[in-house]
Amino acid sequence: xxxxxxxxxxxxxxxxxxxxxxxxxxxxxxxxxxxxxxxxxxxxxxxxxxxxxxxxxxxxxxxxxxxxxxxxxxxxxxxxxxxxxxxxxxxxxxxxxxxxxxxxxxxxxxxxxxxxxxxxxxxxxxxxxxxxxxxxxxxxxxxxxxxxxxxxxxxxxxxxxxxxxxxxxxxxxxxxxxxxxxxxxxxxxxxxxxxxxxxxxxxxxxxxxxxxxxxxxxxxxxxxxxxxxxxx
Numbered sequence: 001x002x003x004x005x006x007x008x009x010x011x012x013x014x015x016x017x018x019x020x021x022x023x024x025x026x027x028x029x030x031x032x033x034x035x036x037x038x039x040x041x042x043x044x045x046x047x048x049x050x051x052x053x054x055x056x057x058x059x060x061x062x063x064x065x066x067x068x069x070x071x072x073x074x075x076x077x078x079x080x081x082x083x084x085x086x087x088x089x090x091x092x093x094x095x096x097x098x099x100x101x102x103x104x105x106x107x108x109x110x111x112x113x114x115x116x117x118x119x120x121x122x123x124x125x126x127x128x129x130x131x132x133x134x135x136x137x138x139x140x141x142x143x144x145x146x147x148x149x150x151x152x153x154x155x156x157x158x159x160x161x162x163x164x165x166x167x168x169x170x171x172x173x174x175x176x177x178x179x180x181x182x183x184x185x186x187x188x189x190x191x192x193x194x195x196x197x198x199x200x201x202x203x204x205x206x207x208x209x210x211x212x213x214x215x216x217x218x219x220x221x222x223x224x225x226x227x228x229x230x231x232x
Contacts, residue, residue, distance in 0.1 A: 004073040005069075005073060007071065008066065008075040010075055013176075013178070013185055013186070014179060022069065027064050028064075029184070029185075029191035030191050031060065031192075032192040032194060032195025033057070033059045033194055033195045035060075036056045036194075036196070037053050037056030037058070037059070038057060039053075040056060040198065041054065043202075044202065044206075046104070046209065047108060048091050051108055052198070052205075054084075055081060055084040055088045058080070059082065059198075061081075062078045063081060065077060076122065076123045079123075080115055080119040083114070083115045083132075083133065083136075087110075087114045087115055087136065089140050090111075090139070090140055090143070092205045093144065093147065095209070096205065096208055141158070151208060157204060160196050161194075164189065164193035164194055165190070167187070167189045167190045167193070171185055
């Protein structure tokens with residue numbers, strides 16, 4: 001298992017330093033997803049919304065470890081957070097469309113299993129990661145348009161994500177790059193903006209979710225019905 005601690009295959013603009021933190025700028029900026037995750041977990045009531053908060057928190061922790069350690073293990077854990085986030089969004093869409101099918105527990109299980117499968121595939125080759133993530137994003141966007149449940153929070157989420165992803169590519173391709181900048185990089189901006197994306201996603205789905213229909217108990221009277229008259 002020593003290969004897990006070899007240098008990461010994906011290298012961004014920031015130059016690697018000796019010591020416990022290989023990429024300081026790309027490490028501290030993961031405070032964005034961490035804060036978003038904590039705030040969502042404190043506010044969320046639905047299990048899947050809590051899962052979204054957990055995905056945000058895990059993404060920040062895993063990405064922070066990735067950039068601090070610059071190892072394949074960190075890289076793999078970072079990808080797992082990314083997949084958990086987008087799969088949690090897909091699960092929220094399904095629950096919003098059909099609140100009682102297949103149920104929160106089943107959807108959470110599917111998110112976890114899907115995250116593990118996609119992470120394993122990405123650990124074999126990072127070439128799988130971006131195409132798989134992009135494909136799921138496209139499906140989520142199409143589902144959102146089909147459901148016609150778009151709010152200003154959703155538009156803000158998409159715009160923020162696209163801007164952040166643009167920063168990711170500019171940094172990864174070294175188009176805008178200063179390797180000796182260890183304070184704030186474009187990849188670091190990707191981290192900070194992703195924290196905002198998590199929060200916007202949570203707000204959007206909280207506003208558009210509906211509760212499953214209440215199950216009536218046989219023989220019980222409707223809640224707002226008037227009491228029957230009792231003969232003297």
